[in-house]
Amino acid sequence: MIKLENIRKVYSTGKVDVEALRGVNLHIKKGDFVTVIGPSGSGKSTLMHIMGCLDKPTAGRYQLNGQNIQHLNDNQLSELRNREIGFVFQNFNLLPYASAYENVEMPLLFAGVGGKKRKEKVESILKKVGLADRMDHRPNELSGGQKQRVAIARALVNDPNIILADEPTGNLDSTSGREIMELFVSLWEEGHTIVMITHDPRAKDYTEKVVTIIDGLIES
Amino acid sequence: MIIKNVVQILRELRKQKLRTVLTLFGIFWGTTSVILLLSFGMAVKARTSETMHGMGEQICIIWAGRTSISYGGFPKGRNLNFYNGDARYLKDNVPLIGDISPQYTRSLPANVGAKKQSFLVSAVWPEFKEMRNMIPREGSRFISPIDEEKRRRVVFIGNDVEKTMFGNKDAVGKIIYIDGIPFTVVGVLIEKQQDSDYSGRDKDAIYMPTSTYLAIYGDRFINNMVARARDINQTDAMKKAIIAAMAKKYRFSPEDEQALPIWDTTEMDQFLNTFFNGFTIFLGIVGVMTLIVGGIGIANIMYVIVEERTSEIGVKRAIGAKKRLILVHYLIETFVIASVGSISGFLFSLLLIFGINQAPLEDFVGVLKVNPTISIASILIISTITFVAGWGPAKRASNLDPVVAING
Ligand SMILES: Nc1ncnc2c1ncn2[C@@H]1O[C@H](COP(=O)(O)OP(=O)(O)O)[C@@H](O)[C@H]1O
Numbered sequence: 001m002i003k004l005e006n007i008r009k010v011y012s013t014g015k016v017d018v019e020a021l022r023g024v025n026l027h028i029k030k031g032d033f034v035t036v037i038g039p040s041g042s043g044k045s046t047l048m049h050i051m052g053c054l055d056k057p058t059a060g061r062y063q064l065n066g067q068n069i070q071h072l073n074d075n076q077l078s079e080l081r082n083r084e085i086g087f088v089f090q091n092f093n094l095l096p097y098a099s100a101y102e103n104v105e106m107p108l109l110f111a112g113v114g115g116k117k118r119k120e121k122v123e124s125i126l127k128k129v130g131l132a133d134r135m136d137h138r139p140n141e142l143s144g145g146q147k148q149r150v151a152i153a154r155a156l157v158n159d160p161n162i163i164l165a166d167e168p169t170g171n172l173d174s175t176s177g178r179e180i181m182e183l184f185v186s187l188w189e190e191g192h193t194i195v196m197i198t199h200d201p202r203a204k205d206y207t208e209k210v211v212t213i214i215d216g217l218i219e220s
Numbered sequence: 221m222i223i224k225n226v227v228q229i230l231r232e233l234r235k236q237k238l239r240t241v242l243t244l245f246g247i248f249w250g251t252t253s254v255i256l257l258l259s260f261g262m263a264v265k266a267r268t269s270e271t272m273h274g275m276g277e278q279i280c281i282i283w284a285g286r287t288s289i290s291y292g293g294f295p296k297g298r299n300l301n302f303y304n305g306d307a308r309y310l311k312d313n314v315p316l317i318g319d320i321s322p323q324y325t326r327s328l329p330a331n332v333g334a335k336k337q338s339f340l341v342s343a344v345w346p347e348f349k350e351m352r353n354m355i356p357r358e359g360s361r362f363i364s365p366i367d368e369e370k371r372r373r374v375v376f377i378g379n380d381v382e383k384t385m386f387g388n389k390d391a392v393g394k395i396i397y398i399d400g401i402p403f404t405v406v407g408v409l410i411e412k413q414q415d416s417d418y419s420g421r422d423k424d425a426i427y428m429p430t431s432t433y434l435a436i437y438g439d440r441f442i443n444n445m446v447a448r449a450r451d452i453n454q455t456d457a458m459k460k461a462i463i464a465a466m467a468k469k470y471r472f473s474p475e476d477e478q479a480l481p482i483w484d485t486t487e488m489d490q491f492l493n494t495f496f497n498g499f500t501i502f503l504g505i506v507g508v509m510t511l512i513v514g515g516i517g518i519a520n521i522m523y524v525i526v527e528e529r530t531s532e533i534g535v536k537r538a539i540g541a542k543k544r545l546i547l548v549h550y551l552i553e554t555f556v557i558a559s560v561g562s563i564s565g566f567l568f569s570l571l572l573i574f575g576i577n578q579a580p581l582e583d584f585v586g587v588l589k590v591n592p593t594i595s596i597a598s599i600l601i602i603s604t605i606t607f608v609a610g611w612g613p614a615k616r617a618s619n620l621d622p623v624v625a626i627n628g
C-alpha cells in the first residue's frame with residue numbers, strides 16, 4: 001500500500017541545510033499497524049508528512065496504492081489527502097469555533113458529500129468514538145481525550161485507506177492516553193491501516209510492527 | 221460547495237464577533253460618511269444655484285447711470301435716462317441680444333374689498349417671464365403678447381401678494397384694484413427660492429403689460445432693462461454692444477464705466493461654478509481617502525485574520541481543502557464583511573438623510589438627496605477596494621505551506 005524507496009528530505013533554511021531524512025525505505029501493507037519511534041528531531045514527523053502527501057520528498061520514490069506521488073499537482077494531492085488519508089495530530093488541531101459535529105463534517109464538505117449522507121456519516125462516526133452526546137460541544141468544552149476522539153472521528157469520516165497519527169497521546173494524561181491507544185487498536189482490528197508515531201514505551205505491546213528512526217535513517 | 225462555504229464562513233464570522241464587528245463598523249462608517257458627504261455637498265450646491273437662479277439665469281440688468289467722463293461737449297456728471305423706445309432701439313440695433321424687456325416700476329396702492337396695501341408694480345414685456353424665471357402656478361399664466369398688444373388690464377402677482385390680498389383663496393380670475401383701477405389677475409408666481417434681487421422680491425411684486433401701464437401713467441422714462449444674450453457665451457460681447465449703442469444714442473463715452481451700470485449674473489454663475497467644482501472635487505478626494513483608509517483597515521484585519529488562522533488553514537489543507545477553496549473562503553469572507561458593512565452603511569445614511577431632511581435646515585443646506593449614481597459608485601468603489609485589500613491576504617492564505625501552517 002505504501003512504498004517508500006530511498007526517501008530524502010532536505011530543509012534549506014537560509015545558510016544551513018538540514019537533512020531530515022537520509023534515504024528511508026519502508027513498506028506498509030494494507031491492515032498493518034506500524035509504530036514509529038525515535039528520539040526528538042530524528043525525522044519522524046517529516047516522514048509522516050511525506051507519507052501523508054503534505055510535503056514532497058527532496059529525492060526518492062513514493063508510491064501510494066501503486067500510484068507515484070511525485071507527479072501529482074496540488075489539487076490532486078489535496079484530493080488524495082481528503083479521500084485516502086486520515087490525519088491525527090498531537091495538538092488535536094480542531095477548529096476552535098466549530099462544534100465536534102462541524103469539525104468532523106469538514107472533510108465531507110471538502111469532498112462534496114451531500115447533506116443527508118453527511119449527517120448520517122458524521123453521527124455514526126461520532127457514536128463510534130463514543131461522543132454521541134458531545135456532538136454540539138466546542139473543543140474548549142471537551143477534555144483532551146475527547147478532543148482526540150473528535151480528531152480521530154474526523155480522520156475516519158471519509159473512509160481513508162490509511163490513518164497517520166503523529167504522537168496522538170503526547171498531550172494526554174496516561175488514562176486517556178491508554179483509552180486512545182485502545183481506540184486505535186480496535187480500529188486496527190476492524191481492518192484499518194495505521195501508522196503511528198509515539199513515545200509511548202508500551203507501544204510495542206499494542207502493535208505488530210515497530211520502526212525506529214534515528215538521525216533520518218531507519219534502524220533495522 | 222460555495223453555499224456550504226458561505227454557511228461555514230458565516231458560522232466563523234459569528235464566532236469571531238469582536239473582530240467582525242470592528243471591521244464591519246469601519247466599512248459601515250466609511251460608506252455612511254462618503255454618501256453623507258457627497259449628498260451634503262450636492263445639496264448645498266443645488267440649493268445655492270437654485271436660490272441664485274431664482275432671479276434668473278445668465279441675465280443682465282441695465283440701469284441708466286451718470287457719466288464720469290466728459291465727452292462730446294458734455295461735462296461729466298450728467299444723469300442719463302432710458303426713454304420709452306430704448307428697449308426696442310436696442311433690440312433692433314444689437315443682434316447679440318436674444319431677449320430684452322423694459323421695466324417700469326412704481327409703488328402703488330392696491331385693494332381687494334376692504335383690504336388695502338401698497339405694492340411695487342412693474343410693467344414689463346412678456347419676454348420678462350423667461351429671463352427672470354417668472355414661473356406661473358399651474359392653471360395660470362404670465363402677461364402675454366396679446367395682453368401687451370390689446371392693452372389689457374391684467375396683472376401677474378407674486379405669491380405673497382396673493383396671500384396678503386386674497387388670503388388662502390385662489391386669486392386667478394379675480395379682480396384687484398390698483399390705484400383704484402380694476403385689474404384681472406391672470407397669473408400667480410409659484411413659490412420659488414430667490415436670494416438676490418434689485419427692486420424687492422418677486423413674490424411681493426405685481427406685473428402688468430407696459431402698454432396698459434403707459435396708457436394710465438404715461439411715463440417717459442424706463443426704470444431699467446433686463447436683457448439676455450442670444451448665445452450666453454456672448455454675454456460680454458452683448459454688454460459691450462449695448463453700451464456702444466447707447467453711447468452713440470446718448471453721446472457718452474463707450475469707455476465710461478458709470479454711464480450704464482450693468483449687473484451681469486453670469487459672472488456670479490461662473491464664480492459659483494468654479495467654486496462648486498472645486499468643492500465637489502474636494503469632497504470626492506475626501507471620500508476616496510476615506511474609502512482607501514477603510515480599505516487599508518480591511519487589508520490589515522484580513523491579514524491578521526489569516527495570520528491568526530494559519531494553523532487552521534494548515535489543518536484544512538491537511539484534511540483535503542484545495543488552494544482555491546481557501547482563496548475563495550477568504551475572498552467571500554472579505555466580501556461578506558464588505559457588503560454587509562457597505563449596504564448597512566448605505567441604509568444608515570439614507571436614514572440619517574431622512575432625519576436631517578426633517579430638521580429645519582432646508583434654508584441652509586437644502587434638501588439632501590441620495591444620488592443613485594454616486595451611491596452605486598461608492599458601493600462599487602468600496603467593494604473594489606475591499607476586494608483588492610482582501611486579495612493579498614487571501615492569496616497568502618491559500619499559498620501557505622500546509623506543514624508549516626500546521627506547526628505554526
Ligand atoms: N519546516 C522545517 N524547516 C527546517 N527544518 C525542519 C523543518 N521541519 C523539521 N525540520 C528539522 O528536521 C529535523 C527533523 O524534524 P522532525 O521530522 O520534526 O523530527 P521529529 O518529529 O522526529 O521530532 C529536525 O532537525 C528539525 O529541526
Ligand SMILES: [Mg+2]
Pocket residue numbers: 044045046
Ligand atoms: Mg515530531
